[in-house]
Amino acid sequence: MSAPTTITAPIHARGLVRRYGSRNALDGVDLDLGAGVTGLLGRNGAGKTTLLRSLATDLDVSAGRLRVLGRDPGDAAERTEIRRRLGYLPQNPEFYPHFTAFGLLDYMAVLKELGGRRARHDEIRRSLDRVGLTERRHTRVRRLSGGMRQRLALAAALMGDPELLLLDEPTVGLDPEQRILFRNLVSELAVRSTVVLSTHQIEDVSALCQRVVCLDRGRVVFDGTPATLIGRARGHVWEQTGRPGDGVTTWRLADGRYRVLTTRRGEPAPSGDRTAVEPTLEDAYLLLTGVQRGAR
Ligand SMILES: Nc1ncnc2c1ncn2[C@@H]1O[C@H](COP(=O)(O)OP(=O)(O)O)[C@@H](O)[C@H]1O
Ligand SMILES: [Mg+2]
Structure with a gap:
């Protein structure tokens, strides 16, 4: 050897x-x-x-x-x-x-x-x-x-x-x-x-x-890698028309819709206005540092 x-x-x-x-x-x-x-x-x-x-x-x-x-x-x-x-x-x-x-x-x-x-x-x-x-x-x-x-x-x-x-x-x-x-x-x-x-x-x-x-x-x-971090967020990011309830991180977009980050994966869409979107690195980072500490 x-x-x-x-x-x-x-x-x-x-x-x-x-x-x-x-x-x-x-x-x-x-x-x-x-x-x-x-x-x-x-x-x-x-x-x-x-x-x-x-x-x-x-x-x-x-x-x-x-x-x-x-x-x-x-x-x-x-x-x-x-x-x-x-x-x-x-x-x-x-x-x-x-x-x-x-x-x-x-x-x-x-x-x-x-x-x-x-x-x-x-x-x-x-x-x-x-x-x-x-x-x-x-x-x-x-x-x-x-x-x-x-x-x-x-x-x-x-x-x-x-x-x-x-x-x-x-x-x-x-x-x-x-x-x-x-x-x-x-x-x-x-x-x-x-x-x-x-x-x-x-x-x-x-x-x-x-x-x-x-x-x-x-x-x-x-x-x-950044790609791996983004991959972790897939299935956790949504956009929807109505204001979301509690338990998620959310902000209002320029077009009036809401972007939603949730630690709960693949929830069924409660209404037709909710679409899963491709996460960005920022979404992934926010999920990692913010939401992981017990979603509120
Ligand atoms: N000189 C110092 N004396 C006491 N606490 C410190 C000192 N420098 C940093 N800390 C503490 O150490 C932790 C990490 O700080 P820091 O490394 O500056 O974080 P970041 O750069 O990520 O904002 C914080 O809780 C901060 O309050
Ligand atoms: Mg610093």
């Missing part, structure tokens, strides 16, 4: 726990993530930021095993090695307001030990160009709009084409055109890198992610 080959995924987590006081923000997370784009979904407070911060070595975990790019974030030397190889966009990036856009990236590039001065500056110019901020390179951070700051934070995360890119709600504050630009950037990078992004924008996931991980109260409640 040949020796077993151990190929460690860029992210490998087993039984990951992060406690805040007596609460577990992460409550036993098992995850193996490889190349491509993974979308992290979950309500506010589900643990997305805590997970991303742990992966970014910005936060120590309380228990469990974590390897990032094959290394142990709990070890100081290995942590430094991980940080050199990852790009991280925090949920609320805080910048030094008096820095210019270029100056800020230069400062961060120095911390990341990105090459000599010339190579570093070339990389900064490339990053600013990728996010459409070249003309703002001499503008001070405090004078940038929210969307521009978000793009600057993205440029910082992209510098050096990291093997692992962790993005916490990266599309907040971006207009539709910028979101397309963002998607193109991320999908280009994901050919070679592992990208994990959290979002409340289901369209980002539909457009970008080969894989969806859904968190609920610190646990992974779904891990699979």
